[in-house]
Amino acid sequence: MQCLTLPFFSEIEQSQSILLAGAGGGFDIFSGLPLYFGLRNLGKQVHLANLSFSPLFSSAGRWLSPALMEVTADTPGPGRYFPEKYLAQWFITQGEQVPIYCFDRTGVQPLLVAYQTLIDLLHIDTIILIDGGTDSLMRGDEPGLGTPEEDIASLAAVHQIKLDTKLLLCLGFGIDTFHGICHAHFLEAVSDLNRHNGFLGTWSLTKEMPEVQRYREATEAVLHAMPSHPSIVSTSILSAVAGLFGDVQANQRTVNSKLFINALMTLYWCFRVDPVAQRLLYLNDILHTQTSRDITSAIEHFRARLPRRKEWVDLPM
Template sequence: MTVVTSLHTNPLLTRLAGSTRILVAGAGGGFDIYSGLPLALSLLHQNKEVHLANLSFSALAGLPPDAWAAEDLAVVTPETAPHQNYFPERTLARWLRVHGYPDTVYAFPQTGVRPLRAAYRALIERHDIDAVVLVDGGTDILLRGDEAGLGTPEEDLASVAALAALDGVPDRFVVSVGFGVDAYHGVNHVQVLENIAALERDGAYLGAFSIPRATREGALYLDAVAHAQEHTPDHPSIVNGSIAAAVRGAFGDVRFTDRTRGSELFVNPLMSLDFAFDLPGLAARCLYLDRIEDTHLIRQVHSRIAEFRDSVVPRPPRTFPH
């Protein structure tokens, strides 16, 4: 059902106004949780209790037993695994401590939907969470499965599936930030816009809002991304580097890491927009979510999506009008 709000209010923040304990979680691994940092900080500055989590690409298997709050739910602090070079969750925890924010970041290992849902349930019960915001750095979380290219949807849609069928949490949302950054993964962004239009017709699109650098949250986000780039020099985030460049007003083929050597980026103001959605409404449009429902391993998610792709004729890609 569409909730009618005033033009001067943001539909997502209006929906979150009555929530007191909110989980902001990165959907697709890597530095995705950084993409949710401006929203999480905004909620913290409204005196909400905010917890952070991320589907992790870090080497969680080597963590000691006391680092686990539950099966497939690691508790990452600034002191966790000090000798690991690549550990976005710990890097973020260290930044949070420097700036005086709660400095625990939870981490989920790469699993299938069933264990990921159990880990989410354990975290939600641990903090009596009453709203979850799932954040994707990029737009492949918005693809339903029959597009020309899907990008890298496995972790994103495993996260969506885990939360879509999770009872007991009244409010679940998806936020996509970094429009256009998935182009080098084969995503056709005209089809992304087509999907957003369909979600609007379904009442599941909650509008968009920008991350201005002149805001407190925008400035802190830029600082956090710069900190992460400094402390992860061998594998900086292309997604958040692009978003941060857009927030600073950069445009076009911006160079901020050697990882993009040989490719042409198109940094633009749309990358700094947060597109917000109702998670159950988004999940209902995914054509293969039922196929990954009973998975236990991430490789099963990969294979089920591949099998689905073999069974459909993709919609032809479309170009922006010139």
């Protein structure tokens, strides 16, 4: 029965060497951990990467390209904020040595070189980008774009890579309201992608899943190691997975905001990368950028030229 097979899993059925990469920096790669554990249980080789907010140039990891560092449990580096290193250390407590490949915050062209370096090194046949949140689907004319520089740099770089299977997962519907995202426009984007064969369905994480339990253990261990830098996205998703609802304050960074923790935050939304990138109204403006600041400037210039922006729409529910 076709209805018993999610399109996303049909898409990766033949994949053997998968790069699971956090698209938007920070804790994005943690939102991919349930999938990481699940795919490994299927016998697939899975590698972890993340666009990093850590000050990589103050660490002493192994540089594989000008914008790509291999981080391991013993990589010297900044102690206050280095989630990739602490994740590698958590894997050591599980009896595994798992490197986390860190992309520097840069422009599209250096990031493209970094991705191609990993593809060649690890013989990657599939890339799955992970967005903790939903701002990666904003095309540019919405009232707010969230924090688009990193997500869009990852999308634009992977869009240019010649691989048959390139996917995007978003986890945490509703969280980016905190960052000014209108989720009516996210749902509009999903419908648009559905019409253009870019949407591969959704599925939910539940607290009974062993992969989700390991995801919680890993995330909480890293949050404990960095108490001054809690992740809004991760704590919100974990609260939702636990069955909490409403204005649940699990993070000191949100105490002055009203949250709406709910079960929709536990959904993976799945897409093909190329249709998502092709929706981006300023894609051509950023393809040749060299720095993150170049991307910011291109977005600001694009937004300044817009004759009008979409208006905010409250969800009628």
